[in-house]
Amino acid sequence: MFDFKRCTARGCAATALSGDTHCAAHHKTPERYAEAALERMAAMASVKNLNLAGLRFEGVDLSGKRFYACSFAGSVLKNVTFAGSTFRMCFFDFCQADSCDFSGIDAQFCSFAGGTFLNASFENSELVHNNFDGARMTDCTLSYSNLYNSRFIMAQLERTDFVDCNLKKAYFLLSREDGVSWKFSNTQEAIRDMERLEP
């Protein structure tokens, strides 16, 4: 897990960026920090314990990497490709992802809660045990993915495809859906009402 050193800016309770004294909001040059982090990541196959919360990444290729206990929470991701990457215990809470490619990823025990995903692809992915609560997905696809034990509680799904997905134990409680396709997916095994919750 990344260090939970508190940002040294007065009154800030956020966690500082890895190896730094400030969080992204209080960092003097977050763009430079992001560039340096990308250079470091380019040389690594496995990225571990990195807190990159709140940074902005645009037009970056991070495909095929293995991320362990990393945080992209609150980050702005534009045209970023994570295709074929592995994620374990990673955090994308409240991130804003525009035209990002998460296809073919293997993500387990990760959180995408409250994130905004526009035109993102999660196709052909292992999305087991992930948290998409409150996520806003527009023009996205999660088709041909395994969503076992993932949660989409209070998510807002607009023109988003879940074609041929495994929805066993996937929670879709209080979610708003508009133009969503569930074709060939086992919707009977998804949990859609509170009465079906396990003790």
Add this chain to the structure above:
Amino acid sequence: MTVFFHYSLYGCANVYLVGNDETREAIVVDPAAFTVGLLNFIEEKGYDVKAVFVTHNHQHHVNGLRTLLKIYDATVYSSNARIGDAACRVVRDGDSFRSCGLAVSALSVPGHSADSIVFKVGKLLFTGDALHAGLVGRTMSQYGLGLLKEQLRQKVLSLPDDSIVLPGHGPPSCVAAERLFNAGFRKTKAETRQERYEFFV
């Protein structure tokens, strides 16, 4: 500090291993099962399990405790004096202590069960069954539900936004997401009716 998560097929519960990378000591949180795979993993990483945190004494969270204690000489922290035949070091609401070189605080959140405790290690919150991603723990009565929600609001949802929620079942979350997107905190029809009634009376 390194945190590993293990999905136990027994009760579909989460088991956590929190390792101190300097001392090579480790804490196991809620040993739902203690399998050969988990044992090998701990040994490969070179950790010595010195503590076990039990968030609540439900079988599908403590089923592996007996096996674990046969292998490791670990102190069990719980709000119960005993779990099965294991003696525990009793923790109470607001207790702060050090375990495996890490600062830990205990927050009592009764409701799902009377002995429910949240263990706070830095910004990590091991919430057991009191708080899950998007849901609060199941309770036996409306009183229990009200109590649980009140305790969670006071002690857990008041923590910094980026505090990480690591529940006993299901995926992880963060405090900010739970404040906004937890279905359990939505007002019930009865609560809304009561509020309207009080407004007019």
